[in-house]
Amino acid sequence: MTANPLLLCLVLLAQLSAQNAFGSDAYTPSVIPTFKEMTPMSAEEALLSDAFNDDLYAESQNFSENAYWHKLTFPKTTTQENTQNLYLTLSYFIIEHLDFYLFHDEQLISHWKRGALQDWGEDNSHYKGIWIPITLSDQHSTSLIIRKQGNHPLLTPIKLMDGTTAAEQTTHKLIFWTFIISTLTILLIYNIFLFALLKQPGFIYYLGLNLIIFVSLSALTGFNRWIFSQTLSQWITTNLFVVFGLGAWILFRFSMHFLKDIQIPAPNAFLKKYGDWLFITFLLSTQVFSVKTFALFFAFIEIFLFFICIAWGIKAYKKGFLPVRFYLFSWFFLLTGSILNTFIFWKILPITPVTESIFPIACILQLLGFAFAFADKAKQMERDRRTQALTDLTTQLPNRAYYFDMLPSQIQKQGLSDQKLALVMIDLTNHQTLSQAFGPAKADGAMCDIILKLHQQTQTMEGLLSFSLANKKTTTLIRMTTKKIIFISTHPDALKTQIQQIQNTLDHPTRVNKVHFRHQYKIGSALYPSQGADLDKLYQHALIAKDSVTYSSGHWLPFTDNLKNNHAHQLRLITLLTEDIERDILYFDIQPQVDLLTNNITGGEVLIRWNNVHMGQVSPSEFIPLAEQTGLIYKLTDKLLESVFLWASQHPKALSTQRLSINISALDLLQENFANRILELLDKQQLAASKFTIEITETSVFQNNAVVHNNVKQLHQAGFKLSIDDFGVGYSSMQNLVALETDELKIDRFFIMNLLDDAQSQILSRNMIDLSKALNITSVAEGIESEGILQLLKSWHCQVGQGYHLYRPMSPTDYLTLLDKTVPPLSAPTNRA
Ligand code: C2E
Ligand code: MG
Ligand code: MG
Numbered sequence: 001m002t003a004n005p006l007l008l009c010l011v012l013l014a015q016l017s018a019q020n021a022f023g024s025d026a027y028t029p030s031v032i033p034t035f036k037e038m039t040p041m042s043a044e045e046a047l048l049s050d051a052f053n054d055d056l057y058a059e060s061q062n063f064s065e066n067a068y069w070h071k072l073t074f075p076k077t078t079t080q081e082n083t084q085n086l087y088l089t090l091s092y093f094i095i096e097h098l099d100f101y102l103f104h105d106e107q108l109i110s111h112w113k114r115g116a117l118q119d120w121g122e123d124n125s126h127y128k129g130i131w132i133p134i135t136l137s138d139q140h141s142t143s144l145i146i147r148k149q150g151n152h153p154l155l156t157p158i159k160l161m162d163g164t165t166a167a168e169q170t171t172h173k174l175i176f177w178t179f180i181i182s183t184l185t186i187l188l189i190y191n192i193f194l195f196a197l198l199k200q201p202g203f204i205y206y207l208g209l210n211l212i213i214f215v216s217l218s219a220l221t222g223f224n225r226w227i228f229s230q231t232l233s234q235w236i237t238t239n240l241f242v243v244f245g246l247g248a249w250i251l252f253r254f255s256m257h258f259l260k261d262i263q264i265p266a267p268n269a270f271l272k273k274y275g276d277w278l279f280i281t282f283l284l285s286t287q288v289f290s291v292k293t294f295a296l297f298f299a300f301i302e303i304f305l306f307f308i309c310i311a312w313g314i315k316a317y318k319k320g321f322l323p324v325r326f327y328l329f330s331w332f333f334l335l336t337g338s339i340l341n342t343f344i345f346w347k348i349l350p351i352t353p354v355t356e357s358i359f360p361i362a363c364i365l366q367l368l369g370f371a372f373a374f375a376d377k378a379k380q381m382e383r384d385r386r387t388q389a390l391t392d393l394t395t396q397l398p399n400r401a402y403y404f405d406m407l408p409s410q411i412q413k414q415g416l417s418d419q420k421l422a423l424v425m426i427d428l429t430n431h432q433t434l435s436q437a438f439g440p441a442k443a444d445g446a447m448c449d450i451i452l453k454l455h456q457q458t459q460t461m462e463g464l465l466s467f468s469l470a471n472k473k474t475t476t477l478i479r480m481t482t483k484k485i486i487f488i489s490t491h492p493d494a495l496k497t498q499i500q501q502i503q504n505t506l507d508h509p510t511r512v513n514k515v516h517f518r519h520q521y522k523i524g525s526a527l528y529p530s531q532g533a534d535l536d537k538l539y540q541h542a543l544i545a546k547d548s549v550t551y552s553s554g555h556w557l558p559f560t561d562n563l564k565n566n567h568a569h570q571l572r573l574i575t576l577l578t579e580d581i582e583r584d585i586l587y588f589d590i591q592p593q594v595d596l597l598t599n600n601i602t603g604g605e606v607l608i609r610w611n612n613v614h615m616g617q618v619s620p621s622e623f624i625p626l627a628e629q630t631g632l633i634y635k636l637t638d639k640l641l642e643s644v645f646l647w648a649s650q651h652p653k654a655l656s657t658q659r660l661s662i663n664i665s666a667l668d669l670l671q672e673n674f675a676n677r678i679l680e681l682l683d684k685q686q687l688a689a690s691k692f693t694i695e696i697t698e699t700s701v702f703q704n705n706a707v708v709h710n711n712v713k714q715l716h717q718a719g720f721k722l723s724i725d726d727f728g729v730g731y732s733s734m735q736n737l738v739a740l741e742t743d744e745l746k747i748d749r750f751f752i753m754n755l756l757d758d759a760q761s762q763i764l765s766r767n768m769i770d771l772s773k774a775l776n777i778t779s780v781a782e783g784i785e786s787e788g789i790l791q792l793l794k795s796w797h798c799q800v801g802q803g804y805h806l807y808r809p810m811s812p813t814d815y816l817t818l819l820d821k822t823v824p825p826l827s828a829p830t831n832r833a
Contacts, residue, residue: 031054032158033053033057034052034053034057034059034060035056035068035069037066037069037147043099043101043103043108043147044106044108046069046071046145047101047106052069052071057070063291063292065149067097067148068147068148068149069145069146070146070147070148071144071146072088072146073141073143074134074136076142077138078138084135085134085136085162086133086160087131087160087161088131089131089158089159089169090114095115095148096115096116096117096237097117097118097147098113098114098147099112099113099115099146099147100132100145102135103142103145105141107140115149115150116233116238117234119230130222131166132144172353173353176357177223180221180357180364181217181218184210184214184217187210187364187371188214191203191206195207200374200378201257202257202258202260205257206370206371208250209250212246215236215243216240216244217360224236241294242283242286244298245282245283245286245298245301248279248282248305249283252275252309253276258324258374259313259316259321262319264316271308278301282294282297282301306331306335309331313328314328322380323376323377324373326373327369329372330369330373333365334366337362337363337365337366340355387469390406390469390470391469394444396473396475397477397478397479397485398469398478399478399480400478402467402469402478403480403535408535420528420529420530421488421492422528423486423528423535423538423542424487424488424495424499424524424525425484425486425524425525425542425543426454426485426502426522426523427483427484427523428450428483428485429483429522430520431482431483432667433667433670434446436667437707438513442512443512447482447483449510450505450510454477454485454506455476455477457505458477458487459475461476461498461501462494463489464476464488464489465487465488492527495525499525502523503556507519522556523549523555524542524544524545524548524549524559525542525545525556526539526541526542526559527559541559542559544563544564545558545559545560547567547570548563548570550626570626573615574632576612576615577612577632580612581632581636584639586610586639586640587608587609587611588607588609588640588643589809589810590605590606590811590815591810592802592810592815592818593800593801594801594806596790596793596794597799602800603659604654604660604661605695605782605809606640606644606660608624608640610623624665627665628665633665638681641662641678641681645682645684648660648687649687651812653816653819654819658819660692661693661694661695661723662692662694662695663695663696663725664694664695666696669696669708669711669712670705670707671707675712675714675715679714679715682718689715689719690719690721692721693723693743693744694720694722694723695723696723696724696725697725697726721743721744722740722743722744723744723746724737724740725746727748727768728751728765728768729748729750734771737777743777744777744778745768745771745779746780747779747780747781747782747798748782748783749782749783750783751764751765752765752789753783753785755788755789755792755793756786756788756792769796769797772799773797778800779799779800781798781803782802782803783802783803783804784801784802784803784804784805785804786805787805789805790805
């Protein structure tokens, strides 16, 4: 606490320079004759003792249990002299026992007891300090005998003064100390209210500090006798070092709390862990060791605390924690107060009412400094809290709340209300798949990385609106959700170029867990004010545009009124799909696959079909992504597998020499018990797994994923073949092809359909066929729409073909009829897959 280092100086210096411990008053002798009491004696005996000796005075001012006698003698006064009364004063009250005896020659005139532990009875003039009136006589010489006893040093100088000065000083002191104590009282009461109001955890330490300063200052000035009961006052006096120790501890905890938010000291710092024990040890030592010993301990603790707190403060300031300015000011006052006080006790500064007030004023300034620091910190925290509420924690970009609460006024302030703007929304759609593949933390990390990358890019782009945050930072992106970001173009005419730039970054392959993949995303945009006069509408329309990307070929769709209708259409589809899955309305077709060498049917691909009463036939490329988005896919896969297996078991012919390929969503394989479930269903129909191929797309997130790995391993072991569908589009990597121990590679129909006109498709398709051969994987070409394509593929030795030119998808019944027609009952198996 504030008084502590000061007291340390007092204690140490009083011992070092006790012989100097007198005021500079003209009446005050610098050394008082003294002797140590060996056997109990009366004042009269002491008066006559010839043991008084100047040399013992210094010793008497040290810590000691012994009683010492002091003697001050005054000559007879002459009647002309007007100073008949002198006053002797001690300002502090912590000496345990003090007896003052006034003699005229050998006659005892008065006896006062004024020690800290003595009963002062009805005398309530304690606040004045210890004032002993010495009445001088013109008949006799006057002697004042003082008996001092107690294990406390005589900390303050003795001063002698005449009546007028004494009266003046009494009034001054009374005013001064009343001011100090009432200031502290007001501060304390105010802080108690503040604490009740703020309920900030660290404030309790500040309050404690306030209380300790109040208690120790009142003890040191004698006001404690006015404020507390005599027993309590006396306890405080005897246990002053416990009070100081508690104060130091509170100060330590206060500092730790104050600086906690900026990680000072570091969470694993020695002091953070064991600091409390240091104080507990000290407090315990006060009960075991002598005052002198623990005063020394205390000195070390104080010096240490003093330097460490200032070092922490400076470190915090360097870290940009501004409220620490007031905290450092507080320590500055304390430091100044302590140094000046040391000067007083070294006699560099004289003891005057001004110098004497340095200590209490430093205490109050320190308390005020801490109060300011606290208020400043609370303000900063409030600012941070407000910024935090409006920003995304991980990327520090403005968030959804910012968009809806702050942006409207910002746009108005920047005078953009009448300008044409465009809202662009980017949705990173592979977040869910990444989460399931690598866990939410890695998925969030990947989102964060790409968002920050995009932010860096948009910062340098022209024609984008800047968003300013409370912490004076400006950004160009707003993060609406984990995977959704937006920006606002102030030049909608350049929107195409701007989005193209963004897409270039998004299309760039990235890595998670050593797996390369390309982000999947959808971009939607809406124009202000034509497509939305407020940010709400604008957002809604950009969202609709973004969602409609699912049904388009590209990644970006600008909003149109048509899309709005489509959006409603999708919502309706989801509802109808949910109902129809439940009611088993969905069924499947089979598209035969042909061995390109022998022209035999090697098997067929099961393709799901949905014919809704209201919507008619809905394409799987329309409803499968919807089912994936809404989680309906699991139920859908389950039901499909069940009905395919049932059908196959009822028509053994379908599998006698042929196989069936079934499409599985990537999300299915990320299900923990997927393989078990499929094997269970298979078992139920007593079918051989070796007759089935599982087709999967979007394999990039599979590698290094334990769940997928286990599922694939289990399916492989059971006899299933694994096929990578739509190879060549998206980001299907060779690495994954090998890692998943693929049996079949299906070249995407996008390449096959363009084969005759597009040289690039030719190169790619040919390479994929060669690659399959090299890896001993069956190559399948889907989307063969013409004889020319078929011949080309045959000439490249592609093994299996599938497409409208060969066979269209057909009902299972037609498929069986076809098999009957094309496959002679006893023909040898021809499929290679
Ligand atoms: P896919 O697995 O690549 O299936 C091949 C798609 O190409 C089928 O479309 C098929 O009808 C079509 N196709 C076949 N030959 C030709 C051709 O010569 N020209 C053209 N233009 N198209 C051809 P479909 O049935 O519309 O299925 C679309 C996609 O929906 C499938 O692509 C597959 O990814 C998904 N899908 C179909 N059934 C299921 C299923 O049961 N479960 C899951 N998860 N997805 C399925
Ligand atoms: Mg397929
Ligand atoms: Mg395909």
